[in-house]
Amino acid sequence: MKKINELYQAISKQHPESGSIHWTCRTWNLLIWQAIYVVVGVAQSASIVPSLENFGLHIKEYEVKGYSFSNQPLFTADQDEVIAFAGKQIQQFIHVLYEAFNQQYVFKRKLADKLCADCLNAALHYHNSLVTRYHQEEIETLAYKWLSACQLPIQASTITLPALNKLTQLSFGFNRQTCCQEFRIEKGILCDNCPKRTVTQRIQCMIEGVEYVKS
DSSP, rough: HHHHHHHHHHHHHHTTTTTTTHHHHHHHHHHHHHHHHHHHHHHHHHHHEETTTTOEEEEETTTTEEEOOOSSSOOOOHHHHHHHHHHHHHHHHHHHHHHHHHHTTTOOHHHHHHHHHHHHHHHOOOHIIIIIIOHHHHHHEEEHHHHHHHOOOOOEEEEEEEOOTTTOOOOOOOOOOSOOOOGSSSEEEEOOOOOOOOOHHHHHHHTTTOOOOOO
16 A cells, blocks of 8 residues: 555656646556556466466556566466456456555546456457457457456447558557546647547557557
8 A cells, every 4th residue: 555655646746737637547557557468468378367366566656667476376277267267366456456546545446447448458459469360359259258257347449440550450459448647747648549539530540550658
């Protein structure tokens, strides 16, 4: 809990202009993304799941510098069983983290879960761009399985592109559902797939492979 507060305070000092909604979302996203990306990545690549019990985050100032796992046996099975087990691990991880976070800062559970769902979908798309190359329908089916297993909001995972994305060479992109609030920082801009953009703008940005930089 002390580390969570230190991270939040460091972010608020780094970006005093962005306000509490950004500080809260930024802190939460930094706390969740590494565990979700690692679990999704190894589950999809090797059909194994590490335990998130006593998962450790190494926080320094306004960043999460690394993570550590407890010395627990890896779970291995077929893909559906792996996703079900991984979902329970992520679900419990989010619950414990949210309870600790919400004791210190007002943060709606609905918003927390939506950001987690976006993070999970982003992890699936990232893995797919590097390794798997699932088709759009397959990614949607996979996202549904993962979100259901984690008891996170079911939401569309993809957005269809009329031309290949220059970065991923795919005909679809990640359909973000919740704004991460990064545009609130000084010189911040909307993400290429931000829901605050029109669908036309999002598609154009994704086709062009527009990248943004978080300070």
